[in-house]
Structures are given as C-alpha cells and as structure tokens.
Amino acid sequence: MKKTLTIVWLLAIFSGIAVIFWYTDWKYSLPTPVPDQYHPVATGTRIDLAGKLPVAGDKPVLLHFFNPDCPCSRFNIPFFKSLVRKYNDKISFAIVVLNNNTYTAKEIQNKFDLDVPISFDSTLAAACGVYSTPQAVLLDADHRLYYRGNYNKSRYCADSRSNYAQMAIDSLFGNIPRPVFATYALKAYGCQLPGCTQK
Amino acid sequence: MSTQPSYQSMNDAYTAQVRHKSDRLMNYFLVSFFLVGLLLAIFYDTWLIAIGIGSLSLLAYYSVKLLLPGSDTYQYVASLVYGIFMAQFIYQMHGLFEMHFIAFIGSAILITYQNWKLQIPLALLVIVHHATFGYLQYIGYEKIYFTQLDYMTLQTFTIHGILATVVFFICGLWAWQMKRLSMRLIEQTYEMGRFQQEQLQRKFLLRSNQDLKKTNKELDSFVYSVSHDLRAPLSSMLGIVGLCEMGNPGAFMQKNISLLKSSIKKLDGFIMDILDYSRNSRLDVNRQEIHFNDLLADISNNLKFMGSDLRNVDIRISVRNGIAFHSDQSRLSIILNNLISNSIRYQNPEVTDPFVEICVEVSESAADILIRDNGIGIDKENQEKVFNMFYRVSTKSIGSGLGLYIVKETVEKLNGAIQLESQPGKGTEFKIRLPNLAG
Numbered sequence: 347m348k349k350t351l352t353i354v355w356l357l358a359i360f361s362g363i364a365v366i367f368w369y370t371d372w373k374y375s376l377p378t379p380v381p382d383q384y385h386p387v388a389t390g391t392r393i394d395l396a397g398k399l400p401v402a403g404d405k406p407v408l409l410h411f412f413n414p415d416c417p418c419s420r421f422n423i424p425f426f427k428s429l430v431r432k433y434n435d436k437i438s439f440a441i442v443v444l445n446n447n448t449y450t451a452k453e454i455q456n457k458f459d460l461d462v463p464i465s466f467d468s469t470l471a472a473a474c475g476v477y478s479t480p481q482a483v484l485l486d487a488d489h490r491l492y493y494r495g496n497y498n499k500s501r502y503c504a505d506s507r508s509n510y511a512q513m514a515i516d517s518l519f520g521n522i523p524r525p526v527f528a529t530y531a532l533k534a535y536g537c538q539l540p541g542c543t544q545k
Numbered sequence: 546m547s548t549q550p551s552y553q554s555m556n557d558a559y560t561a562q563v564r565h566k567s568d569r570l571m572n573y574f575l576v577s578f579f580l581v582g583l584l585l586a587i588f589y590d591t592w593l594i595a596i597g598i599g600s601l602s603l604l605a606y607y608s609v610k611l612l613l614p615g616s617d618t619y620q621y622v623a624s625l626v627y628g629i630f631m632a633q634f635i636y637q638m639h640g641l642f643e644m645h646f647i648a649f650i651g652s653a654i655l656i657t658y659q660n661w662k663l664q665i666p667l668a669l670l671v672i673v674h675h676a677t678f679g680y681l682q683y684i685g686y687e688k689i690y691f692t693q694l695d696y697m698t699l700q701t702f703t704i705h706g707i708l709a710t711v712v713f714f715i716c717g718l719w720a721w722q723m724k725r726l727s728m729r730l731i732e733q734t735y736e737m738g739r740f741q742q743e744q745l746q747r748k749f750l751l752r753s754n755q756d757l758k759k760t761n762k763e764l765d766s767f768v769y770s771v772s773h774d775l776r777a778p779l780s781s782m783l784g785i786v787g788l789c790e791m792g793n794p795g796a797f798m799q800k801n802i803s804l805l806k807s808s809i810k811k812l813d814g815f816i817m818d819i820l821d822y823s824r825n826s827r828l829d830v831n832r833q834e835i836h837f838n839d840l841l842a843d844i845s846n847n848l849k850f851m852g853s854d855l856r857n858v859d860i861r862i863s864v865r866n867g868i869a870f871h872s873d874q875s876r877l878s879i880i881l882n883n884l885i886s887n888s889i890r891y892q893n894p895e896v897t898d899p900f901v902e903i904c905v906e907v908s909e910s911a912a913d914i915l916i917r918d919n920g921i922g923i924d925k926e927n928q929e930k931v932f933n934m935f936y937r938v939s940t941k942s943i944g945s946g947l948g949l950y951i952v953k954e955t956v957e958k959l960n961g962a963i964q965l966e967s968q969p970g971k972g973t974e975f976k977i978r979l980p981n982l983a984g
Contacts, residue, residue: 348612348613349613351612352609352612352613352618355608355609355612356605356609356622359601359604359605359608360605360625362597362601363597363598363601363602363629366593366594366597366598366601367594367598367632367636369593370591370593370594370636371594371636414590417589417591420589420590420591421589421639423589424639
C-alpha cells in the first residue's frame with residue numbers, strides 16, 4: 347500500500363517536472379501557433395517607421411522583437427548582442443518590446459547592455475507580420491521588408507549553418523547570394539505574443 | 546572474556562555506516578545542486594526552472610526517504626534526480642554542452658553507496674531521453690527537435706552514447722569493487738577477531754591446565770606423604786599384635802587378635818594401593834629390561850601365602866621371549882601383582898582346581914600378556930565399571946576398590962592397552978599389550 351502510494355506520489359512529482367520542462371522548453375520546439383487575425387506581410391512590403399522609432403532613414407534596419415518574459419527571447423540576448431557588435435556601423439538596430447507589463451526603455455537597454463532605440467509599439471509587430479518572439483525583421487535601406495523570421499533554427503543559436511538572420515544580413519550587403527530560406531527560418535518558433543489567441 | 550560480534554552483525558553495522566555516511570554526502574550534494582541551479586538562473590533569468598524543478602527534485606528524494614525509511618528506493622530516486630539536474634542545468638545554460646558532465650558527476654557521487662545498481666536509473670534516463678529525441682529527429686519528425694548541432698550525426702550520437710555508457714559502467718564497477726573489498730575487509734576483521742578470541746581461550750586453557758597439574762601434583766605428594774606416614778604406626782601395631790600372640794592369650798583373645806591383625810593388614814593393603822597409585826602418577830617411567838620369568842616367579846612366591854583362609858591357586862606361567870623387552874619393572878610388577886592377586890582372591894569355590902594362567906609373548910614392538918583364571922568371573926553389567934576408582938562389584942568384595950583402577954592407570958602410563966573378557970562362573974581373562982620401550 348505504502349509502495350503504491352510512493353509510486354503514485356513520485357509519478358506526480360515527475361509529471362510536475364515534465365510540465366515545467368514543457369512549459370519553459372519543449373513547447374518552443376514546436377512552431378508558434380499562428381494567431382486568429384494574422385495577416386501575412388509579403389517580402390518587399392515597405393514598413394513605415396516614421397514616428398515609431400528614431401532610426402536613420404538611409405540605413406538598413408534590424409528590428410528585434412523581444413519579450414522579457416519569453417524564455418526563448420532571454421536565451422537569444424547574447425546572440426543579438428553579437429549581431430549588434432558586428433554590424434553596428436552598417437545597420438540601425440532597434441528593439442521592439444512586446445509585453446503587457448510595464449518595462450522602461452532603460453530596463454530593456456540594461457538587459458542587453460546596449461544603447462539601442464527601444465519601442466513599445468505593438469502595431470509594429472502586425473505591420474511586419476510578426477506573431478512570435480524572438481523574431482528578426484530586416485528592412486533594406488528603403489525600409490522594405492527583406493527578411494522576417496527566426497534568428498536560428500536552434501533557440502540555442504548554436505547551429506552556424508542556420509544563422510538565418512545573419513545570412514539575410516550578409517545577402518543584403520551582397521556578400522552572398524540571397525539564400526532560399528527553409529521552413530525553419532520563416533516559420534516562426536518561439537513565444538506567442540501576449541494577448542494572442544491561438545488559431 | 547568478551548564475546549565477539551557475529552559476522553552478520555558486523556556486516557549490518559558496516560552497511561548502516563556506509564548508508565549513513567553516503568546519505569549525509571547526498572544531503573550536501575543535492576542542496577549544492579539546487580543552489581547551483583539558483584546561481585545559473587542569474588544568467589538567463591531561468592528562475593522558474595531553477596526553483597520549480599530543483600525543489601520538485603529535492604521533494605522527490607526527501608519524501609521517498611521519509612515514506613520508505615527501511616528501503617533504499619530513495620537512493621534510486623537520487624540517481625534519477627542527478628539526471629534531472631543535468632537536464633535542468635543544460636537548459637539553464639542555454640544548451641551549454643559541458644553541462645552534460647553533470648550526469649557523470651552524479652554517477653561518480655553515487656559510487657559512495659557501493660551499489661552498482663544505482664547507476665541504472667541515471668544511465669537509463671540519459672540513454673532513453675537521448676535515444677528517443679535523437680531518433681525522432683533522425684527520422685525527420687518535425688514537431689520536436691533535440692539538438693541542432695550539424696555534426697550530431699548518428700555516428701557521433703552512437704559514440705556519445707557509448708562513452709556515456711562506459712562512464713556509467715565504470716562507476717558501477719568501482720561501486721561493486723568497493724563493496725566487494727569492504728566485504729572482504731569485514732570478513733578478515735571477523736576472522737582476526739575470532740583468531741584473537743581463540744588465542745585468548747587457548748591461553749586461558751593452558752593456564753588452567755598448568756594450575757590443575759600443579760594442584761594434582763600437590764595432592765599426589767600429600768597423599769603419598771600421608772600414606773607413607775600412616776604405614777609406620779601400622780607396622781608397630783602389627784609388631785605389638787605379634788607380641789600379644791606370643792603371650793599365650795585365651796581362645797577369645799586369640800580370635801580378637803586375629804581380627805585386629807587382619808584389619809591392620811587390610812588397612813596396610815589399602816595404603817599400599819594408594820601408594821602404588823601415587824607412585825604411578827608421580828614418578829616418570831623408569832625404562833629397564835624386564836625378565837618376565839624372574840618377575841613372575843617373585844610375584845607368585847609373594848602371593849602364595851596371601852590369605853590363610855584361601856586355597857592355594859595353581860599359578861601357571863608361560864613366557865615366550867627371546868627378544869629383550871624394556872619397560873618399567875615396578876609398574877609392571879604393580880599390574881601383575883594386582884591382576885594375579887585378584888585371581889587368587891576371587892577364585893571359584895565350586896571348582897576343584899583353581900588356577901591362574903599367565904602367558905607372555907614378547908615381540909619387537911610389544912609384549913602381549915594374558916592373565917586367565919577360572920574364578921567367579923564378572924558379570925557383563927559390571928565389566929565396564931570395574932576399572933573405575935573405588936568401584937567394587939559388591940559390598941562383600943574384599944579390597945580397596947583401587948586395584949583395577951591402578952592397573953588401568955599404570956597400563957596407560959606405559960602407553961599400553963588393557964581388555965577384559967569374563968563370564969560369571971567360568972573365569973576372567975585380561976589381555977594387556979605393552980609397547981616395547983627398547984631403544
């Protein structure tokens with residue numbers, strides 16, 4: 347009797363552990379569910395940033411869609427920082443915070459330890475067709491959508507062959523031909539946006 | 546003397562000690578793992594995992610330990626918990642490959658319990674998890690992916706698995722060997738303890754044996770000196786009785802004097818017996834050549850006038866020698882004297898020709914002496930007891946009850962053996978074999 351009780355108790359605990367792993371990790375292995383009122387935004391669409399972000403008009407822009415509460419976003423911080431260090435002179439970087447809680451721009455900047463413009467405008471996500479965090483949106487010098495997708499196939503950003511965001515940047519500058527991005531690049535992985543309902 | 550604990554109790558005590566020590570180590574390690582989780586949470590804000598999974602893991606371990614206190618199930622749970630901590634740390638450190646070593650740390654920690662089986666849950670957790678996820682990815686199942694390292698081919702994965710298994714196997718092997726060594730150590734300690742105890746016991750026995758010997762010797766010399774001293778007044782009493790006889794006493798007095806004389810002689814005989822016994826146990830064997838014919842002639846001459854109320858018994862002597870026989874003459878004399886006098890004393894009144902026949906046959910190794918008579922014999926029931934000290938067949942028996950006891954003791958002193966065959970009414974036969982002490 348006591349044995350059965352112990353087994354049931356242990357199973358409950360291990361299920362609890364599995365649930366936490368699922369909640370913080372495994373569920374992000376699956377593509378992010380597409381929201382109900384999602385409008386895809388085609389590549390080449392011009393994105394108007396006027397008044398929304400103080401970025402230079404003649405430079406390509408990389409918008410980093412970020413949610414401080416999203417585990418995937420948190421893990422992505424070092425990689426985003428490495429991109430900023432590498433392309434800071436060629437690209438204007440900006441962070442779009444998608445979160446309902448009150449964070450100040452300073453708090454976000456501190457998390458990245460970067461002095462990049464911060465926007466809390468969630469309409470930018472809809473304008474770019476973003477429904478997940480972390481997502482990279484690369485606009486060319488004319489602010490036309492060049493790439494919108496994952497930074498990496500891996501949320502650990504460990505796979506150099508699938509550094510999709512970086513590949514997009516390199517092809518934008520003509521260093522490499524524009525790659526044909528696979529599903530893992532364009533199908534969003536990561537956390538759902540706050541307040542989104544699943545399709 | 547203190548008694549040595551049994552092997553089982555020593556073994557149990559050792560097992561309990563290992564368990565207690567290992568449990569304490571486990572407390573330190575598990576709490577440290579939990580704290581490390583909290584530290585790692587600082588890097589990527591992984592507090593939910595650090596607190597949630599860390600505390601659930603500790604809960605699993607400690608609750609099972611409390612629920613099943615007598616069983617070692619909680620140790621197996623600890624094994625699983627180390628696997629879970631590894632997964633937690635890998636996640637917390639953003640897939641940091643080095644965090645895989647946590648499994649090996651856990652595996653090494655578990656050696657302390659000296660139970661190789663504890664490696665199994667950890668190994669199974671790691672292998673089953675890797676195999677399931679790896680396989681799903683390998684077959685191209687898109688909904689879940691396990692590792693994105695492009696070099697994680699099936700071959701790499703197999704090597705990875707084999708190396709991990711080898712680590713678990715070796716840790717299990719050390720645990721098993723430690724257990725075996727400990728068992729051997731306990732066995733040796735137990736044997737040592739037993740040996741010591743035996744030594745102590747032997748020493749104790751030796752000492753008490755020495756004490757006993759000493760007491761015996763003292764008793765012997767006491768008996769000897771007392772007996773010796775007693776004989777002197779008896780001799781003078783006999784002398785005085787002789788003087789009385791010479792003074793022409795009346796018939797009544799003569800009868801009483803005879804009774805007195807026989808009592809004195811009986812007492813003297815008894816004291817002589819005790820002296821014989823005492824001499825036998827006290828004195829060393831005095832080896833000399835034995836001339837059986839002379840010895841037996843002397844004895845039969847002495848015994849001829851044993852008792853005035855006894856008929857003469859025909860003493861037939863036959864000695865076959867030619868080989869020199871060596872033994873202790875005085876002891877041999879005691880043996881033969883006793884046996885032949887018994888034959889005379891216990892002659893059968895119903896036979897017309899009472900005899901005692903003594904046959905001696907000497908060989909290189911021994912002398913076989915046969916003393917046979919046609920006396921009253923000894924019934925079966927008494928045959929076993931006649932050699933006991935102070936044993937008399939009946940209350941009417943004459944003699945001290947020491948004769949055959951002295952014979953047996955003396956034969957044994959000479960390293961010989963004595964056998965008795967007898968039929969009541971027909972006669973008695975003693976067979977003695979004495980080793981030839983020549984050389």
